[in-house]
Amino acid sequence: MTTNCxxxxxxxxxxxxxxxxxxxxxxxxxxxxxxxxxxxTHLLTQGEKSPQLFTALSGMGLKYKMLSDGSxxxxxxxxxxxxxxxxxxxxxxxxxxxxxxxxxxxCVFNRAGIWDLFASHPxxxxxVAHLAAVEEHFLGDALAAVGQRPAYEKIAWAMARFFRRAExxxxxxxxxxxxxxxxxxxxxxLGLSLVHTNKQLAExxxxxxxxxxxxxxxxxxxxxxxxxxxxxxxVRERPLV
Amino acid sequence: MTTNCxxxxxxxxxxxxxxxxxxxxxxxxxxxxxxxxxxxTHLLTQGEKSPQLFTALSGMGLKYKMLSDGSxxxxxxxxxxxxxxxxxxxxxxxxxxxxxxxxxxxCVFNRAGIWDLFASHPxxxxxVAHLAAVEEHFLGDALAAVGQRPAYEKIAWAMARFFRRAExxxxxxxxxxxxxxxxxxxxxxLGLSLVHTNKQLAExxxxxxxxxxxxxxxxxxxxxxxxxxxxxxxVRERPLV
DNA sequence: CGTCCCGTTGAAGTCTGTCAACATCCGTGG
DNA sequence: CCACGGATGTTGACAGACTTCAACGGGACG
Numbered sequence: 001m002t003t004n005c006x007x008x009x010x011x012x013x014x015x016x017x018x019x020x021x022x023x024x025x026x027x028x029x030x031x032x033x034x035x036x037x038x039x040x041t042h043l044l045t046q047g048e049k050s051p052q053l054f055t056a057l058s059g060m061g062l063k064y065k066m067l068s069d070g071s072x073x074x075x076x077x078x079x080x081x082x083x084x085x086x087x088x089x090x091x092x093x094x095x096x097x098x099x100x101x102x103x104x105x106x107c108v109f110n111r112a113g114i115w116d117l118f119a120s121h122p123x124x125x126x127x128v129a130h131l132a133a134v135e136e137h138f139l140g141d142a143l144a145a146v147g148q149r150p151a152y153e154k155i156a157w158a159m160a161r162f163f164r165r166a167e168x169x170x171x172x173x174x175x176x177x178x179x180x181x182x183x184x185x186x187x188x189x190l191g192l193s194l195v196h197t198n199k200q201l202a203e204x205x206x207x208x209x210x211x212x213x214x215x216x217x218x219x220x221x222x223x224x225x226x227x228x229x230x231x232x233x234x235v236r237e238r239p240l241v
Numbered sequence: 242m243t244t245n246c247x248x249x250x251x252x253x254x255x256x257x258x259x260x261x262x263x264x265x266x267x268x269x270x271x272x273x274x275x276x277x278x279x280x281x282t283h284l285l286t287q288g289e290k291s292p293q294l295f296t297a298l299s300g301m302g303l304k305y306k307m308l309s310d311g312s313x314x315x316x317x318x319x320x321x322x323x324x325x326x327x328x329x330x331x332x333x334x335x336x337x338x339x340x341x342x343x344x345x346x347x348c349v350f351n352r353a354g355i356w357d358l359f360a361s362h363p364x365x366x367x368x369v370a371h372l373a374a375v376e377e378h379f380l381g382d383a384l385a386a387v388g389q390r391p392a393y394e395k396i397a398w399a400m401a402r403f404f405r406r407a408e409x410x411x412x413x414x415x416x417x418x419x420x421x422x423x424x425x426x427x428x429x430x431l432g433l434s435l436v437h438t439n440k441q442l443a444e445x446x447x448x449x450x451x452x453x454x455x456x457x458x459x460x461x462x463x464x465x466x467x468x469x470x471x472x473x474x475x476v477r478e479r480p481l482v
Numbered sequence: 483c484g485t486c487c488c489g490t491t492g493a494a495g496t497c498t499g500t501c502a503a504c505a506t507c508c509g510t511g512g
Numbered sequence: 513c514c515a516c517g518g519a520t521g522t523t524g525a526c527a528g529a530c531t532t533c534a535a536c537g538g539g540a541c542g
Binding site: 068073075087118125126130135140 | 327337373378
């Protein structure tokens with residue numbers, strides 16, 4: 001039982017830009033199937049040319065790069081609406097791996113089909129470019145946070161990002177949002193050690209800024225969090241592919 | 242006296258993918274002019290919607306973000322062939338500023354024209370997406386270097402990148418390449434203090450890996466440099482827009 | 483000749499990483 | 513049913529990489 005693009009629940013989220021019925025119809029033909037992936041499933045692999053591209057419908061995942069010395073850099077957190085595999089689609093090779101962290105449902109597209117999309121549906125091609133630009137924007141922010149901020153603020157930045165993004169995809173309730181990652185994941189994303197990440201998180205908890213237990217993030221003092229995170233945490237509208 | 246796309250010298254560089262005469266003709270119409278910019282000229286501004294987009298023809302520049310606390314994160318180094326302003330073109334707002342560091346010559350395009358490009362020339366639109374993917378790939382590498390490596394290796398990584406890229410654009414001679422940036426620029430790119438950057442550079446010099454004087458980088462021991470930089474420094478072919 | 487920018491070097495302080503130990507939870511197998 | 517190992521989270525002590533502060537030299541430029 002696969003989701004019809006026409007009725008895709010993501011289209012109802014305010015985060016995403018409009019998407020005409022005609023376009024939905026085209027995307028439906030572009031779509032080759034739907035996929036379920038359990039925690040730990042490898043969806044895309046760094047350095048390889050995947051035959052398929054995805055759009056995350058539900059669940060969360062992780063994008064990361066492994067370095068030659070065995071360390072890991074997390075380059076992004078996958079949330080519903082994310083388009084995965086653009087690099088494979090247009091460059092022929094992924095720069096990072098993508099892995100499911102929770103159970104996920106994904107739209108599956110054929111890599112070859114992306115060319116038809118560019119040739120026949122310029123608005124959709126534009127949407128793909130738009131998503132690439134959003135990704136570039138995010139990575140710039142991440143680089144700034146990792147490069148310029150102290151650990152305490154890095155973590156605040158990451159948590160603010162999570163919460164805002166969860167709001168955009170309708171996963172947040174009041175001041176809580178699901179956060180199924182491990183502290184190691186956060187540490188690898190921010191360029192911090194696991195131990196230090198843990199201690200700074202404890203500090204944020206002690207200071208009444210937020211708490212994070214059993215996979216649920218709760219913001220207790222949004223104002224202070226945003227101040228630590230350094231404003232720019234408003235989440236931008238984006239297209240859906 | 243403006244350059245004709247048909248005869249664009251960049252097309253002869255091995256770094257760039259093929260580009261048919263017919264496509265060159267279209268780009269020629271897309272192009273609205275040519276621009277000279279001296280050192281320090283602001284080309285694009287973070288947070289603003291620029292009416293024009295650029296492709297760097299010659300010279301070098303800097304992409305950076307300013308943070309609320311006044312610190313600066315350099316998110317990229319502009320070299321010939323780089324397309325500037327994609328974010329403004331498709332998202333309506335730049336996530337970073339771009340500034341000339343040397344004298345630069347740039348192709349100028351109209352922001353509105355990018356839509357025609359998507360509508361009428363899918364191969365060119367694909368090239369734009371390709372460039373966006375290359376940029377995302379680079380930022381992922383940069384994030385990994387900044388997040389996971391010690392200072393000595395970060396600098397080696399950056400220098401290897403510079404040299405490879407200079408080779409690709411035909412600016413390198415033997416084992417030397419122009420490097421018109423300041424140590425502060427490098428420090429802001431790698432998330433290091435100026436002082437420490439200087440000391441680690443001195444270390445690389447002392448160890449006979451490279452030297453950098455008067456705006457010229459010279460590699461003395463490429464093997465050791467690549468080892469420090471962590472392989473993956475091969476520069477990928479890219480399209481030209 | 484003074485000023486400003488850039489590069490260089492030394493000393494001191496601190497943020498962050500490493501090492502180590504322990505608690506909790508959970509699935510597996512005895 | 514309980515023992516066991518593995519993954520995750522927590523906390524303390526210590527070491528060190530990196531930052532900050534400070535001072536100086538050289539070149540470009542008005």
